Amino acid sequence: MAGKIKVLDDHLINKIAAGEVVDRPSSVVKELVENSLDAGSRKIEVEIRGGGIDYIRVTDDGWGVAEEEMALAFARHATSKLKTEEDLWCIRTMGFRGEALPSIGAVSKVIMHSNNGEGGASITVEGGKIVSIKAAAAPPGTTVVVQNLFYNTPARLKFLKSKTTEANWVFRVTSQLALAHPEVMFSLVNEGRLVFKTPGRGDLKETAGAVLGHSWTKRLLELHKEAGEMRIHGLIGDPSFTYRGNRGQFYFVNRRVVQNRILARALQDGYQGFLVGQERPVGMIFVDVPSEWIDVNVHPQKTEVRFKDEQKIYSLVRLAVREKLSSLNDKGTPYFEILSLEENREAYDAFSSPSKKDANNDDKWSWLDEFDFKKTEPPEELFSGEDKEKEESNFHLLGQWASSYIICEIENRLEIIDQHALHERIIFDELQTAPGNLKGEELLFPLSVQLPPELMEAALENMDLLSKLGYRVEIMGERSLAIRQGPAVAKNREIEVLLAVLEDIEKKREREGVETSALTVVACKSAVKAGERLTLEEMNWMLKKWFMVPRSWRCPHGRPVSVSLTMKEIEKWLKR
Ligand code: ADP
Ligand code: MG
Secondary structure (H helix, E strand, C coil), X not given: CCCCCCCCCHHHHHHHHHHHHCCCHHHHHHHHHHHHHHCCCCEEEEEEEHHHCCEEEEEECCCCCCHHHHHHHCCCCXXXXXXXXXXXXXXXXXXXXXXXXXXXXXXXXXXXXXXXCCCEEEEEEECCEEEEEEECCCCCEEEEEEECCCCCCHHHHHHCCCHHHHHHHHHHHHHHHHHHCCCCEEEEEEXXXXXXXXXXXXXXXHHHHHHHCHHHHHHEEEEEEEECCEEEEEEEECCCCEEECCCCEEEEECCEEEECHHHHHHHHHHCCCCCCCCEEECEEEEEECCHHHXXXXXXXXXXXXXXXXXXXXXXXXXXXXXXXXXXXXCCCCCCCCCCCHHHHHHHHHHHHCHHHHHHHHHHHCHHHHHCCCCCCCCCHHHCCHHXXXXXXXXXXXXXXXXXXXXXXXXXXXXXXXXXHHHHHHHHHHHHHHCCCCCCEEEEEEEEEEECCHHHHHHHHHCHHHHHHCCCEEEEXXXXXXXXXXXEHHHCCCHHHHHHHHHHHHHHHCCCCCHHHHHHHHHHHHHCCCCCCCCCHHHHHHHHHHHCCCCCCCECXXXXXXXXXXXXXXHHHHCCC
């Protein structure tokens, strides 16, 4: 049985490890760009073809690699960045494992040209083997070209999505890195076309504009907050500027692009009361903390970060967001009061440890058990069938509460109606029954919008649907549209509604249900929001409409429109 245990040879180790470090073209781009950043570059160009599967090029103007070190750069666990074990715990540079180049070299054909100021050289590596190293003229800096990614690992190749999807991932990763480094001039070229180019002047807003589209910058609010050694800054969208999903969200810890559920939760919770349903905020959140507070060494791709004190980070981010949003309200009626740190702790505990939350709820909110929302939903027969006309005269409007709920009396019941959900329902029903196309309204001044590539594509492919919705748009360039006409119901919200519809189309992919879904989006975005003051006439109009639409106690997303309380229930609470 001798000779069964073998030390794996380097080729095989690299091929196995490659799967951990690089799983798709975007992770190759990430590793290469991080190397460029570590080399002190001020200008970084990224170019891809075929979704990055066929071709990736990253060119920088950093300090380069010497000819005699080129082979070493492709050797496993060779790094110029980590010298002692202690360094692992306070990592400042991006790369530190010395894994990227050997991993990439193992699963593709890589050519690196570099000039460190003492003459240029180039190295070619294919399937983990060095094919050649030679002196070759090159401009100062480094260019790495990666071709035929995963050509020798068919299993990996099969796992990739379409070239468009892979290109979108590259767009995402390059955007993140560009936002993390506004002082560096970034450009991304896809299939020979410039996708974005940042000015590299150190201004985050300017950079965000270049990456996301300039028409959005004026809807980004600046965030600043400090507490002890913690510093938070960044940009968040005003509440009318939202996304579905988390595409508009970027998190950075000590300038490192990260994914972190604590930060995501803090941002989302910061918007509590401002957003409805599926809406997700836009935010670029930078957290700077002493490097001993975090552990980044949890994943080979280094995107996950762990905070030693999650509670502190959560509270500060959430507070920063809420303070910013509350300062926005120009109507003089606060949307909410800023929570004390004590309350912040509760909110934090509520999601971080479910058992604790349940324990809390038991003693504090026990009366909620008796309050069964399903039971208090209006009985079906009240709002459907022939009775509806008769019911119309039976409501009595009492007023609006918290600028968000219509309070009225219906048949001896106290009705608390979600104004947004109700208006959304009314608009949706009108849109659905409108024969043919939706009514469009010519704009006095055409609006121009810049779109990220995937939304631009969605627009180009769905011109028919857009015109059915009442839009008339014109293509102005690679990434911008002019809106000349918008749906009448979306008056003054034309851009927002268009973006939401395109987001929705893009997310759905398959054709089925696209039209209904688009109508839902138009209704949602056109409806009054929570926090808007309504006049008595507006509320009366909505209530009258309410009695005319069938199945009206749910909004198009399926949320209930209202809760109602009976005298009996109220008396029970008051122990009468
Ligand atoms: P790591 O970044 O973890 O050190 P890599 O495999 O990504 O490992 O890179 C290996 C080494 O190659 C780096 O430590 C660095 O010395 C050198 N290197 C790679 N890319 C560049 C670049 N663009 N400019 C200068 N040096 C580079
Ligand atoms: Mg690296």
